[in-house]
Amino acid sequence: DRIGELDREGANIERLLTAGVGINAEGGEFLEIIKKMVFQGKPWNEDNREHLIIELGDIMWYVAQATQALDIRMEDVLDTNIRKLSKRYPDGTFDAYFSENRAANDR
Structure with a gap:
């Protein structure tokens, strides 16, 4: 199968897939908070700022997974x-x- 072939070629597909899906999922959560502030009246306050920071941390974790998969x-x-x-x-x-x-x- 193609995933096995890519792994044999040196790609860490499982980790790359985890990173790609995770970056997009967590990016969506980050954007959801912003969307609610812009379009639904959610306030800019310390709680929402902290929530954005938490989601950004999740994004960064998946970015780190991608860097490990790419060995960079x-x-x-x-x-x-x-x-x-x-x-x-x-x-x-x-x-x-x-x-x-x-x-x-x-x-």
């Missing part, structure tokens, strides 16, 4: 992202033009 340090992921964004936004700030008009190899 979190710092390396962040450095890679900073390099990518520095190329995309040469002035160091967000620009809608560069966001929509990316270079061919910009992922």
Whole structure:
């Protein structure tokens, strides 16, 4: 089967799947809190702030699972992202033009 084949090729599919599903599930919980504040009148208070922090921690746990599956340090992921964004936004700030008009190899 394909999962076994990928595992034999060195991919840690079980951990990657756990990470991918977890990041999305916990991201949904994080967004649900924000949605309720924006659209349903949920207040901005310390309890809701703490709830967001807890959900963010869950997201980070799954991100850490992904880094383990990919055998890379979190710092390396962040450095890679900073390099990518520095190329995309040469002035160091967000620009809608560069966001929509990316270079061919910009992922």
